[in-house]
Amino acid sequence: MRYPSIDLMRTVAICLMVIVHFVENLSGQKSYPWLPTGFAAPIFTFLSGISYSLWLNSQRSHGATEELISKRTVRRGLFLLGVGFAFNILVWMPDDTYNWDVLTFVGSAWLFLGFVRDLPAIVSVSICVMVFVFSPVMRVVADYPAYWTTGYFDCDMELSQVSLGFLVTGYFPFFPWIILPLAGYLIGQRMLVDGTDPPPSFHWLALAGASLMGVAWLSVRFRDQTPAVVQKHLLKGWTMFPPSPEYLLTTMGFVLLVFSLLHQWIDRNPRFQVHRAFAVTAASFSQHAFTMYLLHHVVHLWPLWIYGVIAGHDATHYWQTGTSLGTALTLAILFLVVAALFLRWMDRTNTPGMESLMRWLCD
Amino acid sequence: MTHDAQPTLSKSPWNHVKLWDGLPAGTEIQSIEFPRDAAEGDTVLLRFPGPNPRVAVIAPPVNNTAPVVARERFTLLWIPVEFSEDSNLIGKVREWIDGPEPPIPPESRLLTLQGAKIVWAPGRAAVIVPRERVSYVRPAVIEFAFYDAELRMIEREIADGWPALETDSPMAFDFNEKSLRRRSELGQRFQRVVSLRARLSQILPMIHRPPIHPPTLASQIGDRLRERGRLVERLDFASSQLEVFERVYELCGQRASDFSQAHKGHVLEMIIIVLLLGQTLLLLVEMLAARGT
Structure with missing residues (x-):
């Protein structure tokens, strides 16, 4: 069963991700108030937990044994990890093989x-x-700032630092990002269950989301009144790298609130009619989120690397300095339009994407 | 036999079928209910003592939009006759009892005893009886109607419970976390079964009552009606079926209780394990950090 609310959230996350990545990687701009950085990844990771829950229910309803489900889960997790490493090598260059980006995290989360x-x-x-x-x-304990001296995650290729990158210090380390997929899974198991009469109430979920956001706001508001040690190590303000408690609470509260409201207003409202073209586009983006993640990186980073090499520089020479903000933004929007048409073509012609490959290999 | 009076049709819940012309004088339709207590102004026809006492009272009239078979009511058509009687009367009465679309085979049963003729079907009956015997026959018919209605209600609730039993029976063997969500539902069903068993037990002594000696017309009619209504056999069947329900829901309750107790212990153990794992990971990070630097 498709949930339009999930399609919509994932589509919004993809659009945010594309815009933020194009702007950051091409023009190096990060701090515009209109640039909603830091929201796409929490939405993605939360929805990956919901997807696992829906996939699990589907497997069980088709009679798959628990052993088979475990095997398929491991295969899917390893597939995502493998693709994540390949992506790091091919897109971010071999030096960044162990940067622990979102794909390797989602693989570990599964x-x-x-x-x-x-x-x-x-x-x-x-x-x-x-x-x-x-x-x-x-x-x-891990001395997080020592790995981020250059503004991005940088570790030596040795087991202890690579392991710490996976656990704590990488881009999307297991601690604390696992909270989001786990919360998504729990909510999927509790809320997205067919045939329950009456359907589970979403009011408490919306309330929990709003409460978390409220606590985050209070943390930011009263940060200055806390002891210096708390400010130094705990309440660091709104930072995604590292994911501060305020950031986690805000994003977690945001996804809970938005998901509960959208589910209530869209999925459970038979009178709600989404424009067909919009619904098809959102479903298409949502179904091909994995493909989109890889594609948008390849589309905007490879030309940058190739141009750097052709110009006689290091491949990453033009990273964050390649274009102006306006050009980067225009390219992002252009990419989204072309991608929407491309995904529709994939659907019409049944062209396999990364998701099909994963199903074919792992299921 | 006099044919000079018409019953009051508006008082009958059974008035979807018109009574016919030429019924004897004194013909009367009574709609009877069995509440716990009689309200002020109710005409009490009979009292049923016991742990769950009831009274038989004449019900207020119902309108034409009421359900065809008012389950909580019993409709009784009294036709007091002289010794000579209309030979077509029984046929017309059966036609009235069976309704406009009679089931096949017809539900109505005819009982004849010492000049009294009782045409009976679930929820309604017609009694053709000599005038001077009306007062003897009435309590026997009403008493039978009450116990039959009680038994029918129990039978209906048992029949309604089978699909749920089919769904719930796996939980009598295997109870898991998902089943835990249905614990209160199972509890309610078990209470329902216990309530049905209690109601069955309450009517049991009356149905298994030994015959009165020397027999009277009323006692004989009561015995014959119980026999023709197969109350004793139906009671046994209902009891056997209830046993199946009791067995399943008792096992479900036992499993639920066992699981719940074990679950609480397991949850505590798991939380302790999670905390220990957290501590281990913290130590691991510390160790890795020490090596990394």
Whole structure:
């Protein structure tokens, strides 16, 4: 069953991701108030948990045994990890093989969700709380700033630093990002269950989302009144790298609130009519999110690397300096339009994307 | 036999079928209910003592839009006759009892005893009886109607419960976290089964009552009606079916309780394990950080 709310959220996340990545990687601009940085990844990772829940329900309803589900989950997780590493090597150059970007994180998250899928909900919630509490401590212990001296994650190719990158210091480390897919999975298991009469109430979820955002706002508002040690290690303000508690609470609250409201207003409202072309485009973007993630990187980074080499520089010479802000933004919008047409063509001609490849290999 | 009076049709829930002309004088339609207590102004026809006491009272009139078979009511057509009677009367009465679209085979049963003729079907009956015996026959018919209605209600609820039992029976063997969400639902069903068993037990002594000696017309009619209505056999069947429900829901309750207790313990254990894992990871990060620097 397709949920238009999920399609819509994922489409918005893709659009945000494309715009932010084009602008950041081509023009180097990061701090415009109109540039909603930091929201695409939480939406993606939260929805990856919901997707796992829906996929799991579908597997069970088709009679797959738990053993088979475990095998398929592991295959899918490893596939994502493998593609993530290949992507790092081919798109971000071999030096960045272990930068622990979002694909490798989603792969790890699927492996983790496969492991904890049958745990009681209260234990999973405890894991989320524990991860939230432990993550700032781990960052202090691991000396997070030492890996980000150049403004991006940089570690030596040795086991301890690579492992720390995966756990704490990378772009999307397991701690604390696992909270989002785990929350998505829990909500998917509780809320997106067909045949429950009456359907589960979403009011408490919206309330929880709003409460988390409220706590985050209070944390930011009263940060200056807290001791210096708290400001230094815990309440660091709105930062995605590292994902500060305020950032996590805000994004977590945001996805919970938006998901609950959209689900209530769109999925459960038979009178709500989305324009057909819009619904088809959103479904298309959502179904091909994995392909889109790879494609938009290739489309805007490879020309940059190739041009750098042709111009006689290092491949990454023009990274963040290649174009002006206006050009980068125009290219992002142009890419989204062309991608929408391209994805529609893929759907019409049944051209396989990365998602089909994953299903073919892993299921 | 006199044919000079017409019953009041508007008082009958059974008035979708017109009574015919030429019924004897004194013919009367009574709609009877069995509430716990009689309200002020109710005409009490009979009292049923016991742990769940009821009274038989004449119900207020119902309009034409009421359901054809008012389940909580019993409709009784009294036709007091002289010793000579209309030979077509039984046929017309059966036609009236069976309704405009009679089931095949017809539901109505005819019982004849010492000049009294009772045409009976679930929810309604017609009694053709000599005038001087009306007062003897009335309590027996009403009493039978009450116990038959009670038994029918229990049978209906048992029949309605089978699909749920089919769904719930796997939980009598295997109870998991998903089943835990249905615990209160299972509890309600178990309570329903217990309530049905209680109601069955309450009518049991009356249905298994030994015959009165020396027999009277009323006792004989009561015995014959119970026999023709197969109350004893139906009671046994209902009891056997309830046993299946009790067995399944008792097992479900046991499984739910066992699972719930074990679940609480497991959750605590798992949370402790998670905390230990967290501590281990923290140590691991510390160790890796020490090596990294």
